Amino acid sequence: MLKTVIFDMDGVIVDTEPVHKYAYYKHFEELEIEVSDELYASFTGNSTRNVFQKVKENFQLQHEVEDLILRKRFLFNDAFDTKEDLHLIEGVEDLIKELHYNEVELILASSASKGTIQRVFNRFNLHQYFTHTVSGEDFPKSKPHPAIFLHAASLSIHPKENCIVIEDSTNGVEAAKAADIYCVGYRSSNSNLQDLAKADRIVNHFNELDVLNLKKGF
Known part of the structure; x- marks a missing residue:
């Protein structure tokens, strides 16, 4: 579940x-x-x-x-x-709020630096939804090495078997699967050169995801 x-x-x-x-x-x-x-x-x-x-x-x-x-x-x-025209990906804020409202734990695992994560979370007021943020700068090996996702899953109050990862890159999908975590591949406008084939599920817009169909697909 x-x-x-x-x-x-x-x-x-x-x-x-x-x-x-x-x-x-x-x-x-x-x-x-x-x-x-x-x-x-x-x-x-x-x-x-x-x-x-x-x-x-x-x-x-x-x-x-x-x-x-x-x-x-x-x-x-x-x-x-x-940059004034920096916005959240279309549909992701609604998904984050819905998951949070339904008491699904949210964790960030990004290759970005801690400073960049802080900048983004402050600008878009995201801290209130996430229990943990994990930066790739704390790991000697980047995705596709699974270390960052294994660590993120270890921070969850739930077993790894109850976690999923949402990723948009070849390396990210491979890292999630190497960590043996269910992976949703998001095909963004900037991921046309990324191979998401190893993802368990691929979506083109976040309106394809909600609590019910995530649980059903999971």
Whole structure:
């Protein structure tokens, strides 16, 4: 029986991907490197640290990973704070409120940094609905490694068997399945290069999900 929903954040709750992409490519331009769309798509679901570890290795950069992270976060935060047209994904707020009203526990498990999670949750007043937020920066390995979802499930007051994950990326879906957790794949406008085939269920809009059909499908 469904008792806990573990949400990814970027591309599932809020569409910060365009802001991340702007910040990354602005930084790549400063570094004078060319990152292909295919390589960038493979970063989806990875923490900033893991992204720059891969970039450093791929392009043989001499920069310290910590310095790369700090510069990208500055560019992201600057863009995030000045971007007025940043909204929650259509339908997700209603789903979050319905789940919360029906006493389904909500946990966030995002590859985003703690600072970015805090910014999003403060801007959209989401803290009241979630019992825990888990950041990928606390784990040495990013999705598709299952560590973040295993930890999120361990924080739930219910057994892992009563949890589901909502994800929009190849790496996120693979991480959920590696953690042996039921996974709903959300096909967002930014996930056209993502393979969600391993998800237990795929939806194109959050109006396809509610407490009753989640429990039925689960």
